[in-house]
Amino acid sequence: MKIPKKAQEMKLTVPKNTFNLLTKKLLSLLLASMATVMSFAQAATDVIAPPQEFDPTSWNWVNILICVLILLIVLVIARAFDIGSLAERITGKKIVSAHKVNATIGLVVLILGMAGVFWEINAHGKHLLLWDAASEHGESLDSMFMWTFGFTFFVFVVTEVLLFSFMFKYYYREDRKAAYFFHNNKLEVIWTIVPAIVLTFLVLRGFNVWTKITQTPNEDAQEIEVFAYQFGWKARYAGEDKKLGESSFTLISGTNPLGLAVDTEADKLKETLTAEVAELEAKLAAADDSTALWRSALNKMESTGLSKTYVSEHKALRDKVLDAESGAYARQLKKEIKRKETNLKRIAAFRSKPEIFNQESNDDRVTTEIVLVKNKPYMFRFRARDVIHSAYMPEFRAQMNCVPGMSTVFPFTPIKTTAEARASKGNPNFDYYLYCNKICGAAHYNMKIKITVVGSESEYNTWLAAQAKMVAPAVEAAPAAADSTAVSPAAVAAN
Ligand SMILES: [Cu+2]
Numbered sequence: 001m002k003i004p005k006k007a008q009e010m011k012l013t014v015p016k017n018t019f020n021l022l023t024k025k026l027l028s029l030l031l032a033s034m035a036t037v038m039s040f041a042q043a044a045t046d047v048i049a050p051p052q053e054f055d056p057t058s059w060n061w062v063n064i065l066i067c068v069l070i071l072l073i074v075l076v077i078a079r080a081f082d083i084g085s086l087a088e089r090i091t092g093k094k095i096v097s098a099h100k101v102n103a104t105i106g107l108v109v110l111i112l113g114m115a116g117v118f119w120e121i122n123a124h125g126k127h128l129l130l131w132d133a134a135s136e137h138g139e140s141l142d143s144m145f146m147w148t149f150g151f152t153f154f155v156f157v158v159t160e161v162l163l164f165s166f167m168f169k170y171y172y173r174e175d176r177k178a179a180y181f182f183h184n185n186k187l188e189v190i191w192t193i194v195p196a197i198v199l200t201f202l203v204l205r206g207f208n209v210w211t212k213i214t215q216t217p218n219e220d221a222q223e224i225e226v227f228a229y230q231f232g233w234k235a236r237y238a239g240e241d242k243k244l245g246e247s248s249f250t251l252i253s254g255t256n257p258l259g260l261a262v263d264t265e266a267d268k269l270k271e272t273l274t275a276e277v278a279e280l281e282a283k284l285a286a287a288d289d290s291t292a293l294w295r296s297a298l299n300k301m302e303s304t305g306l307s308k309t310y311v312s313e314h315k316a317l318r319d320k321v322l323d324a325e326s327g328a329y330a331r332q333l334k335k336e337i338k339r340k341e342t343n344l345k346r347i348a349a350f351r352s353k354p355e356i357f358n359q360e361s362n363d364d365r366v367t368t369e370i371v372l373v374k375n376k377p378y379m380f381r382f383r384a385r386d387v388i389h390s391a392y393m394p395e396f397r398a399q400m401n402c403v404p405g406m407s408t409v410f411p412f413t414p415i416k417t418t419a420e421a422r423a424s425k426g427n428p429n430f431d432y433y434l435y436c437n438k439i440c441g442a443a444h445y446n447m448k449i450k451i452t453v454v455g456s457e458s459e460y461n462t463w464l465a466a467q468a469k470m471v472a473p474a475v476e477a478a479p480a481a482a483d484s485t486a487v488s489p490a491a492v493a494a495n
Pocket of ligand 1: 228229388389390436437438439440441444447
């Protein structure tokens with residue numbers, strides 16, 4: 001067997017048919033795995049009907065096998081390169097040019113990639129916006145989105161084609177020298193001015209649309225308050241006076257979740273707080289006696305050996321005694337009293353302001369659903385109780401932060417009823433929702449409130465009449481009148 005000089009130097013002994021053997025083995029492996037995947041895929045399509053809608057979560061074993069196949073192909077190519085370079089070292093001749101191979105792979109990637117992109121847009125382009133806009137301004141927002149998408153898509157195609165075709169055209173060749181320049185005024189001007197014009201167009205258009213959405217005054221718009229808290233939403237509708245009354249976080253209680261300025265609610269809260277303060281003060285006055293009592297109980301427990309049987313009870317009692325004897329217990333009581341007294345002072349200050357307690361909240365309705373009438377303008381007013389939340393209504397193309405201590409607004413006019421949306425989607429169970437779009441805590445994922453858009457004012461009126469008022473009217477509140485509208489606010493809070 002004649003071995004070339006170079007290989008002799010490298011002390012390599014390669015049998016003549018190694019290359020053929022390896023290639024044959026790899027090829028048969030590749031074919032076998034391809035056949036396996038294809039037969040699996042065939043079996044899968046025989047059993048499972050092809051999916052009607054695009055579902056990125058359908059990640060089954062066929063996909064996994066395809067991935068394994070792709071990995072094998074990459075391995076085969078890598079091995080082929082190894083064999084090629086080995087053969088080059090042995091024969092001392094250039095067999096393949098890595099530059100040419102890279103350039104060709106680039107071209108293949110370009111063609112396959114672009115075909116994939118256009119196929120994707122053709123097949124799933126209708127999901128680009130997820131839903132048809134269900135609000136008046138939504139259409140202008142969508143058109144803005146499509147313009148931006150159009151520009152960026154055009155730039156994407158041009159740059160990718162240039163990148164890969166230049167890579168193919170100008171790959172390294174020994175007999176050719178590359179042109180070199182480090183500055184070109186014309187190029188600089190072109191790639192500065194063109195993006196500047198396009199971006200100015202997009203930004204001005206966006207600014208214009210946003211101004212139109214948020215700053216068009218509409219006297220007829222009905223105001224609805226949306227209140228965010230960990231973890232849910234409540235809505236508030238004005239009563240017959242068409243006015244949403246004042247509110248404050250100080251007035252929030254179990255039966256007044258939105259802290260509305262309602263006389264009876266404020267008085268009830270004052271009563272509760274006063275009673276709690278009295279109870280705490282009694283505890284504070286008896287603190288020394290309590291301490292002595294707990295100490296003797298602890299001593300008894302320890303002397304009788306019961307502390308060994310009731311370990312956790314003993315620990316709790318011991319902690320309590322230590323707290324009491326160190327004064328921490330009394331301090332805690334004082335702190336609680338002070339906190340409640342401050343709240344009482346705040347309530348008294350609010351209570352004395354007739355412009356806040358102006359009876360406008362009395363007929364307000366706090367609801368656990370939002371009902372809107374098609375083609376009617378609305379102004380949403382958002383408040384938050386605890387942390388920042390974000391009211392997100394995707395179908396209406398509306399989103400606004402809800403910030404504790406301030407109120408934010410977002411106006412829109414719904415143009416599609418829930419029934420129409422159900423029909424156009426072919427989904428009888430579809431509902432509009434307002435979601436929280438700020439990670440606000442553990443149950444954030446489940447923080448939503450249903451929005452129903454009805455076709456007529458009368459449907460809305462029927463629904464509103466069934467919602468409880470903050471203060472049930474005097475006639476309905478009488479025991480004889482078992483009217484459904486006279487539900488106590490407690491029932492609202494419990495919802
Ligand atoms: Cu939230």
